[in-house]
Amino acid sequence: MSHVFRTAMRIPHPVGGVFHFFAEAANLQRITPPALRFHIVTPEPIHMAEGARIDYRLMLRGIPFRWSTRISLWDPPRCFVDDQESGPYRQWTHTHRFTACGGETDMTDEVVYRLPLWPVGELAHPLVRREIGRIFAFRAHAIRVIFGTGEPFGFSRTPAVRDGVE
Helix, strand or coil, rough: EEEEEEEEEEEECCCCHHHHHHHHCCCCHCCHHHHCEECCCCCCCCCCCCCCEEEEEEEECCCCEEEEEEEEEEECCCCEEEEEEEECCEEEEEEEEEECCEEEEEEEEEEEEECCCCCCHHHHHHHHHHHHHHHHHHHHHHHHHCCCCCCEECCCCCCCCEEEEE
């Protein structure tokens, strides 16, 4: 079963600069919760483009993971997509969209993911969904700190995060 997680926020900076920040793979560590002990293994600098592969190490609840993603779509400054090649999910496709809105940027993320060990793995979905929500809430906070007073927009549940299941 596929699940969809969405988050969106408005960043008070032009789209070109916001996209450039996300085009620097090293910045991913700056917006990832420290508790995950996230570390990029791929030697830097990483040239972000379609086909680029990035390898990571991280810990989740004390369990170490290796994760590899590949950029499957690179369309600066509008969007890019990274797909898990190997890692903890059966599928993880993360679409990053950047839309100019005056001198600001509306940034949306959509993650389509499938849990391993279906159907038994689905029992863990409430915990996994909560953990993904925490990670993206930290990310939204870090982005607001880095870029200034970026405000979430468009969703009524939590300030910066919304999810759905398809």
